[in-house]
Structures are given as C-alpha cells and as structure tokens.
Amino acid sequence: MNAVSYFQTHHEEMTAWRHYLHSKPGLLFDVQDAADFVVQKLRNFGVDEIAQEVGQTGVVAIIKGKPGGPAYRIGLRADMDALPIHERNEFAHRSEVAGKMHACGHDGHTTMLLGAARYLAETRAFHGEVALIFQPAEEGGVGAKAMLDDGLMERFSIGEVYGLHNRPGLPLGTFATRPRELMASADIFQIEIEGVGAHAARPHLGVDPVLVASHIHTALQSIVSRVADPLENVVVSVTQIHAGKADNVIPQTAIMRGTVRCLQSTIRARAEAHLRQIATGIAASMGAVATVDYRPIVPVTENMPEHADYAIQAARAVVGPDKASLEGPLNMGGEDFSYMLQQRPGAHIFIGQGDTNGLHHPEYDFNDAIIPLGCAYWVSLVERRCAPASPFGATIDAPQRHLGQIRGLQQPRGQRGRV
Structure with a gap:
C-alpha cells in the first residue's frame, strides 16, 4: 500500500483527531491540551524519542530510519495554537471555548504531521532520522523563536527544516511555493x-x-x-x-x-x-x-531555492506535476517559521484548501479532504530527502552552507537581474 492509500484508509480516524483539536483551542503558549494529545498519539505510534516543554509548550519527536542517511535530522514543523476569535460555526466539532477558535487551520497542520508520524514510525522506509516539531504560539507569540532560543536546532541536531500551511483560494489538493521570498x-x-x-x-x-x-x-x-x-x-x-x-x-x-x-x-x-x-x-x-x-x-519567510525545489518535487510525487507549482503566489501575511529558516536551510509550502472562508474568518474551518495529501507530502519529502541513492540524500554541512546561500541572496531585488 502506498502512502496516499494508507492515509485514505485512515482518513476517518485522522478527521476525528482534527475535530477533537478544533474543539479545544488554546492561545499562544497555552496549548497544553493539544500538546498532551500529540504526546499521547506519538507514544502510541512508537516513536523513538519525545521531548516536551521545548519553548514552553512545544513538543519534539524523533523517528529513526535506516542507517546511511544524512548526517543530521530533517525537521518537519506544525503549529498548534488557535486565535482569539469567537467561532460562528454551528457544526458538532465547533470550539468549546468562548472567544477562541482554530481559524487558521493549525488543528489540521497538527493532524497531518501526526498522520505522517504514524506512517514513518510503522514503515521506517527512509534513511537517517526525522525530527517532528509541534510548535506553540505561531499567532503573535513568536513560538518558533522560543523553541529556537530553547536550543531546538542544536539539541535535536536538525540540519534542515520544512513547514506546511493550508491556503484558502488555492485549488483543492494542490501545492505551491517559491524560491527565495514567500511571505512578508x-x-x-x-x-x-x-x-x-x-x-x-x-x-x-x-x-x-x-x-x-x-x-x-x-x-x-x-x-x-x-x-x-x-x-x-x-x-x-x-x-x-x-x-x-x-x-x-x-x-x-x-x-x-x-x-x-x-x-x-x-x-x-x-x-x-x-x-x-x-x-x-x-x-x-x-x-x-x-x-x-x-x-x-x-522576518521575511525566505526559502532556499534548492530546498524549495526539494519540497515541490516531493509534492509532485503525491499529486502530479500539474498540481504542484514552484511559482506560487507571494503572501503579505507573516509567519514565524521564518526564524527557523534563518537558522537552517529549508522551505515553506502551501497546500490548497479550495474555495472556503479565508484564514482568521469566524466561519473558517480546515478542509478535512486535504488531510491524506498533507500527510503523504510529509512522507514523500522524508523518503526522498533521506534516500542515499537519490540526489536528495547528499550529506552537507547544512548550517555553513545555509549561511553562504543567505549571503548570496541579500543583494537588492533590482540587482538580481531585470527583464
């Protein structure tokens, strides 16, 4: 069974996870319900290591694959926090906490990374090790920086890092990113x-x-x-x-x-x-x-060009070349994943939510139809990036190379070539 089929088989169960997380939103670093849920699932999946209270309420899990992969861990990040918005939806899984709701889809992001964690822990069909990062306080609390200040990259030997966010208005089940600047x-x-x-x-x-x-x-x-x-x-x-x-x-x-x-x-x-x-x-x-x-x-969310390409190739392996674009839309929204990209090379990517209410809308809800695709994307990225026989698996001195690439990108846009 391939990854997409696996996640379709477990789709109903993962949707139930997402609905539970949606019903119990927490703001900023007050995400203990979500963190406890994540830890419980990770233990059930049999991951190799779990660290709690990283950056106050963050969770990091390690899954070990076969020997012979990169000399560092690949980091995958999902955010867990909600927004101070009164939910206007009336469905059964609506928020149980007045004035708080998951209006940005972080409940879905957490669910997709949990789904990928179960598959990776069961199959171990990759080389090296993966660090799963469940982050608090993306919505205004700069939780990414709190985790970095707590030694995230050094403590867990993370050499490169990737993020995923849903995007209303992007066609359902498509993926999009860009080299260099992506978000403001x-x-x-x-x-x-x-x-x-x-x-x-x-x-x-x-x-x-x-x-x-x-x-x-x-x-x-x-x-x-x-x-x-x-x-x-x-x-x-x-x-x-x-x-x-x-x-x-x-x-x-x-x-x-x-x-x-x-x-x-x-x-x-x-x-x-x-x-x-x-x-x-x-x-x-x-x-x-x-x-x-x-x-x-x-700061600006700025992808490394080669890592943006790694991400889009992984997405194309899941949805096909016509549904994964390296010329995605620029976004004037901010994203604290940018702090992680300042410390390690990597890329942030969008998954299409379809024609739904926009982010931060009181009637927004994450589209459960994309859960299997998001999970499969994470698996595809890991199995390709951590495959010694493929060009994705080359061992590099990630932090030093990253600094060199960043220096090469600091010239003003007008000096990068005009048409």
Missing part, C-alpha cells in the same frame, strides 16, 4: 500623539491630536508610493486610532496602531526609519509631539 516580514507600531486638549467649540486654543493623526495616516502611505522601489513589496496599514471620550472635547492625546509588511529585507529598515520621520516631523510641524514604538515581530 511583519512588524507592528504604535504612535502616541501628545497635543493640547481644548473645548471643541474653541479648537484654536488647543492642538488637535486627531487632526495630527489624520495627517500622519495619510502621509504614511508615501512609504509605499514614494519610498519603496516600485519592484519592492510593502504594505503600511493603520488599523487603530483611539482618542477622546466626549463629543465636545478635543482630546489631549491620540494613539495610532498598525502594521508594516515587507517582502524584501532591504525595504524593511527603510520603512521603519521613514515611519518614525513622518510621524515625528508632521506632529512637530503642527505643534504636537509624537512618540513611536516600533516592534519587529517576524
């Missing part, structure tokens, strides 16, 4: 504007921070239109403005919050510098004072 960096900012409060009928006696905020909001879009190279991808979004509590009072202060997303590291630092300059300069010109708190959250 994600930074957040807060601008506090100190003006002079006054009676709303006598605005000339005050300095209106709401007016200042309006001018700053408009001017920040010049970062996109006049600071960034037209070939660079950047988004600046002001998502909150808070000021005042009365209709007849010009408030003393206003607070703006938002996010900056970039697909090239070269524009990321410039965007921050110009945001600070615009906010403080406009505020000063209008008699107010602006204080900027700018916080980088995650």
